[in-house]
Amino acid sequence: MRVSDTGGDEKSKKLAEALLKGWKMLSETCPVCGTPLFRKPSGEVICPVCGTRVILVSSDEEGRIERTKLVLAGVMEDLVRALEGEVMDLREGEVESLDRINKILEALERLVRINSELGSRSSQT
C-alpha cells in the first residue's frame, strides 16, 4: 500500500520513533489524523504524529454500561409485569392500586431516562 499524502514519510518516521521508545501500539486510531494510537509507559494515550491526546473509554467501562443496561431491562420487565397486575386489581375495584400504578410509572419513567443517558454515552465513538 502506497501512502499518497506528502506527509507520509514523516508519519511513518514518527510511528517508528514511537515504537522505538517502547510505546505500545493500540488498535484504536487518532480521531484527528487516523494514525494508530500509542500508549506511553505512563499510561497516557497519544497520537505520535499530530500529538493529540486521547482518553479511551476503557472496555471495562463499556462493559459496565452494557451490564447496567441489561439489569435495567430486567427491572423494566418486572415493573411492566407488576403494572399489569395492578391494572387487573384496579379493574376488580381495588382503588389503592391506582397509587401503586403511579409509583410504578414513575419508576419506569426514571428507568427510561437512565437508559437513554447510558445509550448516548456509549454510542459516542
Ligand SMILES: [Zn+2]
Ligand atoms: Zn493524530
